[in-house]
Amino acid sequence: MEILIAASIGFLTMAGVYLVLRRHSYPMIVGTAFLSYAVNLFLFAMGRLTLDRPPLVDPAAPGYTDPLPQALVLTAIVISFGMTALIVVLALRGFLETGSDRLDGGPPHEPEAPGADRAGGPA
Amino acid sequence: MIETACMIAIVAISAAALLNLYRLAAGPDVLDRVLALDTLVINAIALVVVAGIWFASPVYFEAGLLFAMVGFLSTVAFCKYLLRGNVIE
Amino acid sequence: MQLALIALVPLLGALLPPLAMRAGRNVCTVVTAGVTLAALAVLVAAAPAVLRGETVRAGTDWVPQLGLSFRFMLDGLGLFFAGLILGIGLLIIVYARSYLARSEPAGRFFAYLLLFQGAMTGIVISDNVLLLVVFWELTSLSSFLLIGWWSQAPEGRQGARMALIVTGGGGLLLMAGMLLLGQAAGSYELSVILTRGDIVRASPLYIPILLLVLGGAFTKSAQFPFHFWLPHAMAAPTPVSAYLHSATMVKAGVFLLARLWPVLSGTEAWFVVVSTTGLVTMLVGAWIALFKTDLKAILAYSTVSQLGLMTMLLGFGTPEATVACLFHILNHATFKAALFMGAGIVDHETGTRDIRRLGGLVRLMPVTAALSLVAAAAMAGVPLLNGFVSKEMMLAAAYDTHWAGLPWLVPVGATLASLLSVAYAARYGFGVFLGRRRQPAPAAHDPPAAMWAPVAVLVVPVIAIGVAPQLLAGPLVAVAAGSTIAAGSAIPVDLALWHGVNPALLMSVTALVGGVALLAIWAGLDRLRARIGAPDAKALFDRGIDATVAAARATIGALHTESLPRYLAVILATTVAVGTAGFLSGTYAPGTRALLPVGPPSLVAFLALAAASLAVVVVHGRRLLTLVLTGVVGLMVSLAFLKLSAPDLALTQITVEVVTTILMLLALNLLPKRTPLETGRLRRLRDAAIAGAAGLGTAGLAYAVMTRDLATTISDFHIAQAKPGGGGTNVVNVTLVDFRGFDTFGEIIVLCIAALVIVAMLETALRGAAARRLDQLRRSPLAADVHPLVLVVVTRLLLPLALTVGVYIFLRGHNQPGGGFVAGLVVAIALIMQYIASGYGWAADRRRFDAHVLLGAGVLLAGATGLGALLFGRPFLTSAFGHFDLPLVGDVELATAMLFDAGVFLTVVGTVVLSLARIARVEQRVERGTAARSSTAAHNGAARSGAGEA
Amino acid sequence: MRALIVAPIVLPALTAALLVLALRHRLDAQRIVSTVSTGLLVVVAALLYATARSGPPLSYDLGDWPAPFGITLVLDRLSATLVLVTALLGAAVLAYALAGWDRRGRHFHPLFQFQLMGLAGAFLTGDVFNLFVFFEVMLIASYGLLLHGGGARRLNAGLRYVAVNLVGSTLFLFAVGLIYAVTGTLNMADLAAKVATVPAADAALLRTGALLLLVVFALKAALVPLHWWLPGSYGAAPGPVAALFMVMTKVGAYAILRLSTLVFGPQAGAFSDLAAPWLMPVALASLALGAVGVLASRSLVALAGFSVVWSMGSLTAAFGMLDAGGIAAGLYYLIHSTLSGAALFLVADLVGRARGSYADQLVPAPALPRLGSLAVLFFVAAIAVTGLPPLSGFLGKLLVLAATGTAPAAPWIWAMLLATSLVVIVGFARAGSTLFWKTVPGPAPQVGPPTPIGVPIAVCAALVAATALLAAFAGPVTNELAATTRQVLDTEAYRSAVRPMRTTLQGDTGAVDPGAQP
Amino acid sequence: MRRLVPHPVLSVVIAVVWLALVNSAAPGHVLLAAVLGLAIPHYSNRYWPDQVVIRRPLRIVDYIAVVAWDILVSNVQVAWLVLFRSGPRLRSVLVTVPIDLPHPTAITVLTGTITMTPGTVSADVAADGRAVLVHCLDADDPDAVVHQIKDRYERRLKEIFA
Amino acid sequence: MATVVEIVVAALIVIGAFFLLVGSLGLAKLPDLMRRLHAPTKATTLGIGATLVASMIAFTAATGSLSVHELLIAVFLFLTAPVTAHMIAKAHMLRHPALQQQLPSPPGTGWATLAPAPVDPEAPRTGEMPPAP
Ligand code: NA
Numbered sequence A: 001m002e003i004l005i006a007a008s009i010g011f012l013t014m015a016g017v018y019l020v021l022r023r024h025s026y027p028m029i030v031g032t033a034f035l036s037y038a039v040n041l042f043l044f045a046m047g048r049l050t051l052d053r054p055p056l057v058d059p060a061a062p063g064y065t066d067p068l069p070q071a072l073v074l075t076a077i078v079i080s081f082g083m084t085a086l087i088v089v090l091a092l093r094g095f096l097e098t099g100s101d102r103l104d105g106g107p108p109h110e111p112e113a114p115g116a117d118r119a120g121g122p123a
Numbered sequence B: 001m002i003e004t005a006c007m008i009a010i011v012a013i014s015a016a017a018l019l020n021l022y023r024l025a026a027g028p029d030v031l032d033r034v035l036a037l038d039t040l041v042i043n044a045i046a047l048v049v050v051a052g053i054w055f056a057s058p059v060y061f062e063a064g065l066l067f068a069m070v071g072f073l074s075t076v077a078f079c080k081y082l083l084r085g086n087v088i089e
Numbered sequence C: 001m002q003l004a005l006i007a008l009v010p011l012l013g014a015l016l017p018p019l020a021m022r023a024g025r026n027v028c029t030v031v032t033a034g035v036t037l038a039a040l041a042v043l044v045a046a047a048p049a050v051l052r053g054e055t056v057r058a059g060t061d062w063v064p065q066l067g068l069s070f071r072f073m074l075d076g077l078g079l080f081f082a083g084l085i086l087g088i089g090l091l092i093i094v095y096a097r098s099y100l101a102r103s104e105p106a107g108r109f110f111a112y113l114l115l116f117q118g119a120m121t122g123i124v125i126s127d128n129v130l131l132l133v134v135f136w137e138l139t140s141l142s143s144f145l146l147i148g149w150w151s152q153a154p155e156g157r158q159g160a161r162m163a164l165i166v167t168g169g170g171g172l173l174l175m176a177g178m179l180l181l182g183q184a185a186g187s188y189e190l191s192v193i194l195t196r197g198d199i200v201r202a203s204p205l206y207i208p209i210l211l212l213v214l215g216g217a218f219t220k221s222a223q224f225p226f227h228f229w230l231p232h233a234m235a236a237p238t239p240v241s242a243y244l245h246s247a248t249m250v251k252a253g254v255f256l257l258a259r260l261w262p263v264l265s266g267t268e269a270w271f272v273v274v275s276t277t278g279l280v281t282m283l284v285g286a287w288i289a290l291f292k293t294d295l296k297a298i299l300a301y302s303t304v305s306q307l308g309l310m311t312m313l314l315g316f317g318t319p320e321a322t323v324a325c326l327f328h329i330l331n332h333a334t335f336k337a338a339l340f341m342g343a344g345i346v347d348h349e350t351g352t353r354d355i356r357r358l359g360g361l362v363r364l365m366p367v368t369a370a371l372s373l374v375a376a377a378a379m380a381g382v383p384l385l386n387g388f389v390s391k392e393m394m395l396a397a398a399y400d401t402h403w404a405g406l407p408w409l410v411p412v413g414a415t416l417a418s419l420l421s422v423a424y425a426a427r428y429g430f431g432v433f434l435g436r437r438r439q440p441a442p443a444a445h446d447p448p449a450a451m452w453a454p455v456a457v458l459v460v461p462v463i464a465i466g467v468a469p470q471l472l473a474g475p476l477v478a479v480a481a482g483s484t485i486a487a488g489s490a491i492p493v494d495l496a497l498w499h500g501v502n503p504a505l506l507m508s509v510t511a512l513v514g515g516v517a518l519l520a521i522w523a524g525l526d527r528l529r530a531r532i533g534a535p536d537a538k539a540l541f542d543r544g545i546d547a548t549v550a551a552a553r554a555t556i557g558a559l560h561t562e563s564l565p566r567y568l569a570v571i572l573a574t575t576v577a578v579g580t581a582g583f584l585s586g587t588y589a590p591g592t593r594a595l596l597p598v599g600p601p602s603l604v605a606f607l608a609l610a611a612a613s614l615a616v617v618v619v620h621g622r623r624l625l626t627l628v629l630t631g632v633v634g635l636m637v638s639l640a641f642l643k644l645s646a647p648d649l650a651l652t653q654i655t656v657e658v659v660t661t662i663l664m665l666l667a668l669n670l671l672p673k674r675t676p677l678e679t680g681r682l683r684r685l686r687d688a689a690i691a692g693a694a695g696l697g698t699a700g701l702a703y704a705v706m707t708r709d710l711a712t713t714i715s716d717f718h719i720a721q722a723k724p725g726g727g728g729t730n731v732v733n734v735t736l737v738d739f740r741g742f743d744t745f746g747e748i749i750v751l752c753i754a755a756l757v758i759v760a761m762l763e764t765a766l767r768g769a770a771a772r773r774l775d776q777l778r779r780s781p782l783a784a785d786v787h788p789l790v791l792v793v794v795t796r797l798l799l800p801l802a803l804t805v806g807v808y809i810f811l812r813g814h815n816q817p818g819g820g821f822v823a824g825l826v827v828a829i830a831l832i833m834q835y836i837a838s839g840y841g842w843a844a845d846r847r848r849f850d851a852h853v854l855l856g857a858g859v860l861l862a863g864a865t866g867l868g869a870l871l872f873g874r875p876f877l878t879s880a881f882g883h884f885d886l887p888l889v890g891d892v893e894l895a896t897a898m899l900f901d902a903g904v905f906l907t908v909v910g911t912v913v914l915s916l917a918r919i920a921r922v923e924q925r926v927e928r929g930t931a932a933r934s935s936t937a938a939h940n941g942a943a944r945s946g947a948g949e950a
Numbered sequence D: 001m002r003a004l005i006v007a008p009i010v011l012p013a014l015t016a017a018l019l020v021l022a023l024r025h026r027l028d029a030q031r032i033v034s035t036v037s038t039g040l041l042v043v044v045a046a047l048l049y050a051t052a053r054s055g056p057p058l059s060y061d062l063g064d065w066p067a068p069f070g071i072t073l074v075l076d077r078l079s080a081t082l083v084l085v086t087a088l089l090g091a092a093v094l095a096y097a098l099a100g101w102d103r104r105g106r107h108f109h110p111l112f113q114f115q116l117m118g119l120a121g122a123f124l125t126g127d128v129f130n131l132f133v134f135f136e137v138m139l140i141a142s143y144g145l146l147l148h149g150g151g152a153r154r155l156n157a158g159l160r161y162v163a164v165n166l167v168g169s170t171l172f173l174f175a176v177g178l179i180y181a182v183t184g185t186l187n188m189a190d191l192a193a194k195v196a197t198v199p200a201a202d203a204a205l206l207r208t209g210a211l212l213l214l215v216v217f218a219l220k221a222a223l224v225p226l227h228w229w230l231p232g233s234y235g236a237a238p239g240p241v242a243a244l245f246m247v248m249t250k251v252g253a254y255a256i257l258r259l260s261t262l263v264f265g266p267q268a269g270a271f272s273d274l275a276a277p278w279l280m281p282v283a284l285a286s287l288a289l290g291a292v293g294v295l296a297s298r299s300l301v302a303l304a305g306f307s308v309v310w311s312m313g314s315l316t317a318a319f320g321m322l323d324a325g326g327i328a329a330g331l332y333y334l335i336h337s338t339l340s341g342a343a344l345f346l347v348a349d350l351v352g353r354a355r356g357s358y359a360d361q362l363v364p365a366p367a368l369p370r371l372g373s374l375a376v377l378f379f380v381a382a383i384a385v386t387g388l389p390p391l392s393g394f395l396g397k398l399l400v401l402a403a404t405g406t407a408p409a410a411p412w413i414w415a416m417l418l419a420t421s422l423v424v425i426v427g428f429a430r431a432g433s434t435l436f437w438k439t440v441p442g443p444a445p446q447v448g449p450p451t452p453i454g455v456p457i458a459v460c461a462a463l464v465a466a467t468a469l470l471a472a473f474a475g476p477v478t479n480e481l482a483a484t485t486r487q488v489l490d491t492e493a494y495r496s497a498v499r500p501m502r503t504t505l506q507g508d509t510g511a512v513d514p515g516a517q518p
Numbered sequence E: 001m002r003r004l005v006p007h008p009v010l011s012v013v014i015a016v017v018w019l020a021l022v023n024s025a026a027p028g029h030v031l032l033a034a035v036l037g038l039a040i041p042h043y044s045n046r047y048w049p050d051q052v053v054i055r056r057p058l059r060i061v062d063y064i065a066v067v068a069w070d071i072l073v074s075n076v077q078v079a080w081l082v083l084f085r086s087g088p089r090l091r092s093v094l095v096t097v098p099i100d101l102p103h104p105t106a107i108t109v110l111t112g113t114i115t116m117t118p119g120t121v122s123a124d125v126a127a128d129g130r131a132v133l134v135h136c137l138d139a140d141d142p143d144a145v146v147h148q149i150k151d152r153y154e155r156r157l158k159e160i161f162a
Numbered sequence F: 001m002a003t004v005v006e007i008v009v010a011a012l013i014v015i016g017a018f019f020l021l022v023g024s025l026g027l028a029k030l031p032d033l034m035r036r037l038h039a040p041t042k043a044t045t046l047g048i049g050a051t052l053v054a055s056m057i058a059f060t061a062a063t064g065s066l067s068v069h070e071l072l073i074a075v076f077l078f079l080t081a082p083v084t085a086h087m088i089a090k091a092h093m094l095r096h097p098a099l100q101q102q103l104p105s106p107p108g109t110g111w112a113t114l115a116p117a118p119v120d121p122e123a124p125r126t127g128e129m130p131p132a133p
């Protein structure tokens, strides 16, 4: 299991890093979302992995998983949710203002109607 | 016996999830993928319920409940987006 | 403390002239002069003691940590210089009153002048070398303002900048030098340092100290090769040139050499560097002066040359040379200031300073001519004038100097320089005042007495000292030389007009005769000079600065491209590199913790997650698809949390996921639907390399951690105390609302701020460019039913159910998975469902509060719960809980943590609803725009059904 | 008195919440409440400083949970100093913004109060994860303030700023996670005790975590090569916001200082050499790049922005010594650069407004009235920033130079600091002469509607005067800071203030060993 | 009373849901259920502008039984089709089912029923609510499908809803 | 008694799993979206339903008190699954003009997804249900 989780963290980090390095705001935001999955799992894994020992106090429980990383991850999830909401709106707002969603100062996106992928058939 | 059944179920659900993944990969339309994701959530709910039975643990229930709620909503949101562009209008 | 007033009076007095200016120029001048007089009075009061050979000290600590004190000392050298500065300053003020045009803000001018005056006197009376540096840099700053007085002229601005850069830069070197000097000497107090010359010279820091101090002195005193700034500083009004660039500021460098002479001189390095620099400067300055056509330029280069002379003398390192230097400082100050003021009068009266357009002015302005001619003669070293005496002493000192085994080099050089100075002085006198009048004849006349009187006042000592040097200047020079050379005790000096026929006299005569002769062949020399050509220092400097700026711009332009991908690439690559270096720098042993088993669902989930991660990299151009893949990942992460004993995390992840998806869909509606894939193969490789390294790194670290045990952790306490101390069995929830409630308090504030920022950002989206773009957005074919009936009905049925679930999740949170955050999301989702199904307007009309209220109330509630504990004398956020046995109901547990959690709940609902609703509101604009357009265009269903397949 | 420790965090937070809840449509009322609250914050900060200087560090256990199990705030001279600086600067910025900036977009005052809260929290907390939370509060509020007033430029710069910081936040979590994974604690004082006992097998992991944390802080401190975000963001921010941001980079510097003295200081054994080798090269690079940027700038705010990078280089060079002299010098420089940088940004804002369409671009404009007093302010602010006498920058530079005296890196620092100082002086001289001296013929540019300018100018003047006072009273100030430095280096005092209880081996649910309590 | 309990049925449903959620009928929970049953409809009242009038509540049970049976059957049928009939041999067809139901809720229930039962999915509703578009997975006789829907479900729904 | 419960629970679990698998198989196997829709929306409801009933029985048996909260998941799914399918079908029809041509001719104003919308700028704001016919 540890190998799977470590590899998952690696894959998520990789995807996140690759995406945040893109030239347009949308993939960059998706990249930050992936990074936040990665770091949440990572932070969680820092308490080591335990099966079926939820941190719910129960006299019969044979033991508990480490609850602290979970609390930290919860805080991190909430904060990253707030940040994601903000950056999404910021990207949107910037696009509306400038007509470009480029992040490297390059020429704007080719004009395109909203819903281009709606009108499209199999994508 | 229940344990065996659970094991069988879990293997079956895993297989089902693999089939969902196949549909996700194959598409061809984004709607096929939305449908595949929706089905994946359904399978996740089943997995959670079976795990609850297997471990005789009540902590899985709420997850199943919330999966049911949000799986619906995200599928609807995707469809609404494809139908109208604006999810909230 | 009285002593400090010599510097402080002018510095603080600088505030007065602008105020006095309201009462007129005369009052202003009187006030300024009064300030100078006051400082002078303080000086004079201290003078007797100094003349008796005492050193007057005063002051106080300033920054003891640094060794920087506010201490002053007045000895002979200081008195000598301070007297010059204040005395000539007084004359300059009087002169400037007439010189400045009526329209010019004289108040500001005098303020700058006083600022400069204070700084300058500060330099010469500082007892602390760091304090000296403070005043030193202040002179650079105030002179910057004065040189740039006529800022509308490019020469003024450029000259000011150049002076600031060169002298300010020198000041930085001096600062470093003084710091090292203090370190080497063990004190920053001059009086101490002066007694520790041996220690300093023996210190390994000596050479750095010497070079740094000389760097400061040479730049300030315009020594070759830093001489070029001085002539360009002549763009300043003439009183400034007379004051700063002849009499005082440029002498600060010479003063410094004299001041530190006992400490730094006497070594081979000192001799070679200082005397050579002086000699070269003397020659170069004189040579250039000879060919300049602008009066002030001639005087400026002559000043450069004379400063070289003084520097050279100090470089010799002998008492005699030092005495000669000090005496020449005095003489030069008088005749050069007189010359500058005279040139100013000429300029003022004739409107030109071009020597080629001037001539024969003696007939038009006899007084000015007479005064200027005397001063010029003194500069040339004509006997019976003060310049002659000191120059001859210089020649005598030069004669005795052996430079690197070449005994003739210095004497010949000195004589040559004298000869050149005779030539340029003669050219100046003849070219301006004597000779024939040029055309067009300037209709000039002598200025009012107020303007020439200061010149006359200066010419008096030029003659008087020339005649009776020992009587008039002897004591002052002696006391100054004494404090320079012999640590305070006056040394005997012999300033005589006649020393008999000696080498110096012969050199003097050679110079006088040769100089006149040189003037005869001036025209030929000029052609020669023109043919040789010389690098134009200003052009070089400007080119240097321009090239530097261009290089800086190129660097910054190349680095700061405003390209986020690039910035992030550097940041992430740095992170990977630092992380790797950190890991490699420590010891590591693999862990021994047993691995958990893996079942089919885990494998499939991993497969899904890995595949989705890889796929999202490949297909990120298709944005909607990206979102679906993100959903897969979110699902798998939730399941992983659930599997690995983290039900609270799973619930949170599940609910956050859907809200994020909706948010992204809302944004995606207005954003482009595809990301053009980047073409650069190299770039993609680079990014893949960074991404791969980062992925490997995090995976490796995670694996390393998960395979080892943690010996102790603070969370054991949390588990143990959750029930007895926190009143809940869900340790994660108790941690969130109690053990680490402060984190949660911060976290809901983050949410609250996010909502506020979103609101603020979208507030302006319905105006200006954004609104226009919204109006222009064309929509692809749409479904006709905005609110599908089936969806509407079912979501309304679900609302009460979902609300009930929300309450359930909230109430159980303290003991079972759940809590305020998840509950808030569930409720928010229930409400958002209504927005999605029934529309923004419909749902917005039905909400009970402005979501702002929920936000504010949530944070306030959480905060107030925390504050409640203060009433009981407990720290913020201290929780309380109790069991209450209610009739019928039985045992009920109530905890303040629940109130806190309610604050979380409210904030979450407020944030989600507010954010999503505000985006939706913006999208209404497109909606209406489209509707408006379609109402004008002929609408038919065929257009819609003709939607192409992408 | 102890309860006051939490006030700099809770007071602005509740003020902001109140503004959102009840006064969001009433700017006048918001102004009053915000002003009163900020005034109170100044008073509280002053009281806290007085408390901190009168004794050993004080801890405040939130929720009454003993350290290291709950979150602990720690008031010591260092945190009190920075909170005081924050409060004072906040008051100045607020006064400036009240003259009209707060009107240009929604929610200025709540965001401003939240910003103050985040800053105070970051300085006061004694818990690494809580530090993360306050970083986030501070950052997200700063996003809002940066975007305040809108406009394409601000939105573009904002997006970059947010993106960079999101990556930084992720990194923070990776780092904190690793540190917890090895030490089992989050409390800084407890960490300080634990790192020395970390087994060799885990050393590489802890070092990685600690260095990643250093990267995060360096990112916040805008140290080269992590500085990218700063010039653009500060340049796009509204003037008063950029001025307030002057404290934000200091949070990064503060965190570097705190962690590398308290946790990874000399007592940390094998981990005591963590930051030092990195700080000096980074400081030098920041000095160089900041100065080059100043010279290259084409606008006043860009120049001010790069001068921040430059000043962070000086600051890091001082802190990088990690000895008493360096830290004291760094603290002085920190206060100086905060005040002077803020003054510069405010002046740049005023200049930009006064020049109408020419804004703060470094190109000559037709002659303008009313530029005179701004020229004086700019001149003085420039003197302060570039480190010329007699203002605090000069003393700061002297202190830094003197502090590096015997270090092996000293020649490098001296050479770089002095050379870049000259470059910066050149940059400022060129800028000033272009803005205030050089004119081109033509009609005066259209300037916006007259805004009240008296108070803004007074605020600038006050900040500039503050740097003068900082210089004039440098003796007492450096004495204070020397005492502060002694306390910073006295990690034992910090730890005994926090009194982290010893944690026992896992599985023992007793968890707390009462005998460990001092 | 109307103002206090705007939707009595809903209140009961919520109370029951609550008790189901907590899996308990302890007095405390009953009390809480009552409170929620009163409070939540009060809040969601605004979102429920139209009253659903159920004419014959008892027929609901009958309806549920019919549908449940059909679901069981349909699952087996569909499973059979999925497992043993490859795609092209499925005679899929879209049919229009004209309906005449009095209330959107009734229409919704019908479309839901159609989707849950043998081999049919309701793909759309007519804009005027007078027909449902049904996709049949495998139908020899589309008319039979229409007839079954109208007879088995629509008829019952008409009886239930006013 | 215990064995009967166990057998029932085990059977229900296996039945549920079977239908879940079949549903996903159908999703993977069926040739087009409209047909694929049938598989998961039906098979999964019974699949989940069976496992939920199994859970109810198992927990009731294990704890001795009635466990019915699983019903809520079922209620949610039964309410939402048809809507999901309906929405997907609507979106699919909108996106496939070819399919639109094959639609049986609608009565009255046409199918909701495709009917000409009333041209009213304020229309999107009104979220009221369509009036009952
Ligand atoms: Na996230």
Ligand code: NA
Pocket: D220, D248, D249
């Ligand atoms: Na920052």
